[in-house]
Amino acid sequence: MxxxxxxxxxxSLEEVDVVVDADAHAQASWDDIRAHLDDGHERFERFFETSPAPGTEMNLYHSPTPTYLYEDMQGGEEETAGLYDDAKLAETSAVAERIGVDAGVVNPTLILNLNFVRERDYAVAIMQGYNDWLVSELAEYDNLVGNLVVAPHDPRRSAEEVERLADEDDIAGVQLLGTALLPPAGHTCYEPIYEAAAANDLPVSMHTSGAGMKPFPEQSFWAETYAEDHVTQHPFAHMVNVSSLLLGGVPERFPGLTFVFQEAGIGYVPYLLRRLDTAYHELGPEVPALPDPPSEYVADSFYWCTQPLGHTAETPRHLAWLVELVGPGNVMFAADAPHPDFDTPEELFDRVRAHFGAEAVEAMMGKNAMDVYDIA
Amino acid sequence: MTERYPVADAEELSEDGSRVIAEIKGQEIAVFRHRGEYYALANYCVHQAGPLCEGALSGDIDTGDDGWDWVYDDEEKYIVCPWHGWMFDITTGRSPKDERYAVPTYDVEVEDGTVYAVR
Incomplete structure (x- = not known):
């Protein structure tokens, strides 16, 4: 028989239960942030009022950041909706729905450059104003949750900020921005932030940013164009932060804490993990904090967002192989909606559906993100 | 069936930290003396086949109670491969860094001033 x-x-993508964009974005304008500043940050209100272009002063750069190219971003009578104009959660929510994303985890846009700010109190003010704006906006959208940002300039007050907002329904995690993070993420100074995240069961997301003058990664200084900077700085920043976290032993000290790395694709990950394991064995005495190889901690608690995937239709099987090298249990689909280098869910799904079982595909398309960000 | 092979006079291994490397039917086996005991292991690194037991003996670094500070454990029981620095505990043959890795170990017997490796 x-x-x-x-x-x-x-x-078919229709068979997938839930598709989550683990790296969606929304833009808070300076007016939005100013409107949400608490008492005690008044002096920055005056800065916002008197500066001819507070965004420019934060993002001094040698070439303009591209504006949104996606047509949904160019609504209304205006000629164009630039990156620093209207791209709030309404647009993010609409784009997510249009491309077949059921839920999105919102990260900043302009405030991706929070780490570029020099003055500690100013960074703390932006952190608070942005986060309160985010919480109030998220309440309006059923398909979006968000990461609160922290200001690494002031780990103590960042930890207080995590405590202040951790219980908000729509706050799904902590955003410790990876670009211009000095010292890098494994340094002892960030322990209060990790303690607060772990105590509140919030994952730590690390998003990098490709625009603006930044002290780290140093390659950025010699990039003459946005294109050159964008190609190199996302993976370089992640590689330094991941190496610092792992070789510094942070996952050993905070075993329940999860990390998510966004906006750099996944091509750099197999290379990085094998180098880390090699360093662990060849330079063992320099890695006393880890009783197990770095790749084992990564398998337990590190996640990698897929966007940007590039032109995967050229050799579809290569993406499936890449996901296999990274580990399908640690991959999260990310659309990056509504930014102009977004990926549709098909860009990942079509390349992996024949290579992996249904459970693994469901996991990378949405279940991993549902679990990590505790999305109901 | 195991046999024992004479690898050294006990006088050659009279001090902790001393070692001999003997070739037994084409295979090199090292015998170390550590804290008055003898330990034998293959002179072969499972990483890339380097001459493991020709490397230096070392202690190891660990983290203190707070998880941040580093503490040196000066018990020099780790053999460090001279090729790539992989470490193995001479008393167990095991990597202190990764339980998946170990080098073969052998029993040692001492009789009438002669040290034997049992293989």
């Missing part, structure tokens, strides 16, 4: 064999493969 022939045995009945069910095919453990998905064939």
């Amino acid at each position: 022939a045995r009945s064999v069910e095919r453990d493969r998905l064939t």
Whole structure:
């Protein structure tokens, strides 16, 4: 008698339960942030009022950041909606719905450059104003949750900020921005932030940013164009931060704490992990904090967002192989909606659906993000 | 069936930290003396086949109670491969860094001033 064999493969994106954009974005304007500043930050209200272009002063750069290219971002009578104009959660929510994303985890846009700010109190003010704006906005959208930002300039007050907002329904995690993070993420100075995140069961997301003058990664200084900077700085910043976190032993000290790395694709990950394990063995005495190889901690508690995937239709199987190297249990689909280098869910799904079983595909398309960000 | 092979006079291994490397039917086996005991292991690193037991003996670094500070454990029971620095505990053959890795170990017997490796 022939045995009945069910095919453990998905064939259509419609069969996927939940698609989550683990790296969605929204833009708070300076007016939005100013409107949400608490008492005690008044002097920055005056700065916002008197500066001819507070965004420019934060983001001094040698070439303009591209504006939104996606047509949904160019609504209304205005000629264009630039990156620093209207791209609030309404647009993010609409784009998510249009491309077939069920839920999105919102990260900043302009405030991706919070670490570029020199003055500690100013950074803390922006952190508070942005976060309160985010919480008030998220309440309006059922398909979005968000990461509160922290100001690494002031780990103590950042930890207080985590405590202040951790219980908000729509706050899904902590955003410790990876670009211009000096010292890098494994330094002891960030312990209060990790303690607060761990105590409140919030994952730490690390997003990098490709625009603006920044002290780290140093390659940025010699990038003459946004294109040159954008290609190199996302993975370089992540590689330094991941190495610092792991070799510094942070996952050993905070075993329940999860990290998510956003906006750099996943191509750099296999290379990085094998180098880390090699360093662990060859320079063992320099890694006393880890009783197990770095890749084992990564398998337990590090997640990698897929966007940007590039032009995967050229050689579809290569993306499936890459996901296999990284580990499908640690991959999160990210659309980056509504930014102009977004990926649709098909860009990942179509390349992996025949290579992995249904459970693994469901995990990378949305379940991993649902678990990590505790999305109901 | 195991046999024992004479690898050294006990006088050659009279001090802790001393070692001999003997070739037994084409295989090199090192015998170390550590805290008055003898330990034998293959002169072969499982990483890339380097001459493991020709490297230096070392202690190891660990973290203190707070998880941040570093503390040096000066018990020099780790052999460090001279090729790539992989470490193994001479008393167990095991990597202190990764339980998946170990080098073969052998029993040692001493009789009438001769040290034997049992293989």
